[in-house]
Amino acid sequence: TGQVAKTExxxxxxxxxxxxxxxxxxxxxxxKHMTADRLARIALTEVRKNPTLGKCxxxxxxxxxxxxxxxxxxxxxxxxxxxxxxxxxKRKQITEVQFIVGYRGMIxxxxxxxxxxxxxxxxxxxxxxxxxxxxxxxxVDHVPxxxxxxxxxxxYAVAKLRDGGVQxxxxx
Numbered sequence: 001t002g003q004v005a006k007t008e009x010x011x012x013x014x015x016x017x018x019x020x021x022x023x024x025x026x027x028x029x030x031x032k033h034m035t036a037d038r039l040a041r042i043a044l045t046e047v048r049k050n051p052t053l054g055k056c057x058x059x060x061x062x063x064x065x066x067x068x069x070x071x072x073x074x075x076x077x078x079x080x081x082x083x084x085x086x087x088x089x090k091r092k093q094i095t096e097v098q099f100i101v102g103y104r105g106m107i108x109x110x111x112x113x114x115x116x117x118x119x120x121x122x123x124x125x126x127x128x129x130x131x132x133x134x135x136x137x138x139x140v141d142h143v144p145x146x147x148x149x150x151x152x153x154x155x156y157a158v159a160k161l162r163d164g165g166v167q168x169x170x171x172x
Contacts, residue, residue, distance in 0.1 A: 013054045013061055017043050022062065029069035039069055043084070046076045052086040053097060060096035067099045071109065081105035114162065121157040125149025132156070132170050140168050 016022055017040040027036040043065050047054045053061065064084050068074065073081035080102045089096045101109075110116045124130045127145035130153070132138075140156060156170040 013047055013056070013058065014044055016058055016062060017065075026065065026069045029066055031072035034069070034072055034074075036069075039065065039074070042074050042076070043068075046084055049076065050084075050086070052095065053084055056086050056095045056097045060098075064097040064099035071101070071105070072112070073101065073105045073108065075099075079104060081108060110159065117160040117162055119157065119159045121155065123152055124154040124156065126151045126153055128153075130154065132168070138168070140170065 023036040023040060026039055030036060030039065061084075065075070068082055071082070075082045075084045082102055082105045083100045085098045085100060086095050087098050088094075107119055110119060122142060124142060125145060125148065127147065127149035129143040129145075130141070132140040140158065142156070154170055154172050156168055158166065158168040160166050
């Protein structure tokens with residue numbers, strides 16, 4: 001009889017990450033600076049650090065890993081590029097994985113775009129001299145206090161663009 005071999009999805013997240021066909025799909029999505037083996041090892045480490053991830057819906061877990069692959073960002077770890085967070089989907093009655101890009105991942109993506117010359121972030125304290133204005137002539141002026149400044153009042157980021165422009169964002 002001509003039986004067709006039935007392929008089953010691996011029963012665990014660890015099995016999913018070590019499956020050669022899954023790794024092949026990850027490799028197709030990855031940029032040149034990352035390998036599927038490295039991404040799979042990092043993802044397995046995240047599952048060991050947070051065992052709830054191992055109990056999540058495999059489709060959502062794989063989707064989150066593929067988002068990491070497509071963006072070339074490493075989940076968790078020391079780099080803090082992206083995070084894999086389990087959350088309860090009460091409507092579907094399952095635990096899913098949510099992919100969240102960390103601020104370091106956003107900086108990495110911005111730098112890789114080729115449009116950013118430099119990017120810096122600063123904290124403003126109560127004793128600092130700080131002024132900013134938006135409009136046609138946007139400015140930010142910050143002189144930190146000599147003594148450390150006191151309570152945190154604002155944070156801001158400044159990006160210098162390749163075309164000579166400057167963009168900043170202030171948050172209180």
